[in-house]
Amino acid sequence: MKRKWRKRILALLALPFAVVLLSNLIIEWGTSGKLYDDVTAVPYNKVGIVLGTARHRTEGGINPYYQNRIDATVDLFNAGKISFVLVSGDNGSIYYNEPDTIKKDLIEAGIPQERIFLDYAGFRTLDSMMRAKTVFGLDSATIISQEFHNERAIFIAGFKGLDAIGYNAEDLSGRQGLKVQTREVFARVKVFVDLLLNTQPKYLGEGVRIE
Template sequence: MKFLKIILATAIVLCIVLVATDYWISHKAEGYLYSKVADIPKNKVGLLLGTSKYIATGGINPYYTYRIDAAVALFKAGKIDYILISGDNSHISYNEPDTFKKDLVKRGIPENKIVLDYAGFRTLDSVIRAKKVFGQYSMTIISQKFHNQRAIYIAKNFDIDAIAFNAKDVTNRYGLKTRLREYLARSKAFMDIVFNVGPKFLGEKIPIG
């Protein structure tokens, strides 16, 4: 019985920590998120956060589609001049930046306005590399709202003057699973900040524009 009480108490504490971290990161992002193209200030670079184009069942990932739509809308409205695509290219058969680039070009974005970051293995890497590798101290982050909140939290802790544009969200069961995983991702982001964790790779500087 004592062992079960310890397990229950531990579970309650973990739940409290997850909820508190989720609230704190959402709170810290307030005032930096935009959902209307007309309202968002202009930045030279939009940081488009990567994701897989396809879901496990083979269909198109709606998060991917909506991020493409958001990036195109911002560029065509003159709210960004360049799109920095940051995603995972950890092995030869999986290349988020190139996949995004191909679809952006199909949507009318000039190739010379697209910059690729192949070492955006996670959000922290993408945000910090945008500053330290690509020289961007201010930027517009492009993803869904829940993801933008975490990215803004990371950016502010690394002295990056970032705002974010919220791509359309996903509200079905697939979206619910993603949102539940976000609780864990936020706790990891909080701990990364506490322990000053940096990107997996940095490398030579790559200026934009």
Template sequence: MKSRIRLWSALFLGLVFLGIISLPVSDAIVKNAARDSLYDDASQTPHRKVGLLLGTSKFVGKQINLFYQYRLEAAALLYKNQKIDFVLVTGDNSTVYYDEPTTMKNDLVKLGIPADHIVLDYAGFRTLDSVVRASKVFGQEAFTVISQKFHNERAVYLAQARGLDAIGFNAQDVGGYGGMKVLLREQFARLAAILDVKVLNTQPKFLGEKIPIGEK
């Protein structure tokens, strides 16, 4: 019995060790993939027909979520600088009580983007889903991802793994405890992204009929 416990303990510690070693490796892989595809200056960002705005919740508790606010401001900046023609808003609408895309659309309109230049993807449950659906459902093989830099790096990595021509426009980062917590979680998300691509061949939860953007 004791030998079996020692065996399981050794296996568990071995898996923990491999996980710890894998985090910096996956981080480096993702950063390297996106290194030449990210932009901070709207004036230097290449034009793409569609900007893929990655969703998040509007509030953290009773406070505005700065990740949300800065992403919407980045999308509006690109649109006003004529660097994108449409915004594809992708987010979670898994229940009738939680609808990220519609909330984001309403706030984008307030920032000056016409409603008919905003397209909603209600099935962007994960970054992988959002990226793949931009191609498979909305017909975009080249697009600009809009989120914070850490998120753009992972989205661009996932897009490149699918043969898509994605660049990223970096929204303002968020500091403080909230920002640190998200960055820590991102390390595990990067490892999961690599496993999705290299091992699991993970597919979006939903695909569906084609929804072309900007085609009459």
């Protein structure tokens, strides 16, 4: 009897690990062949979607994840791999506005203002992907973020009718990279919860044509 209960307890303890592992494997398998590191190899898409993040680190200084996404977006545009940029990020308060901040840095880096469109309600990756399809009317796009984030975004996009590929901004290693990668492991479980519950974006709104 004790052995039977021990097996049941071990099975219950193992279940969360199995769910996390399976969620991550499914997303990696589902996005295989859709990620690019070499700008010359990226297929053309009319629009590149750069996913927002904070410009500054809490401990001070520029957030390297942010800067690397800016650099990757500029590389794609200059290589003629995208014609427009859709900046999707959090605009949760008057003190925090990812889209406007990214737009200013993209313009400073040489991308014309009229080629940049802003999605102020990209509060989550799910919101960004769904709004790209339903609000901005995109059928295909190139997502610009770090590889781990691109994988999750592309997977969500596929379920929401958006044919997406990803251009990988440079990632980070060391302590900061490990911290973000650890959060990502559990964020991928949330992807499946959202899909099962058919979670909707916080805001939708009127359509916007990118042209």
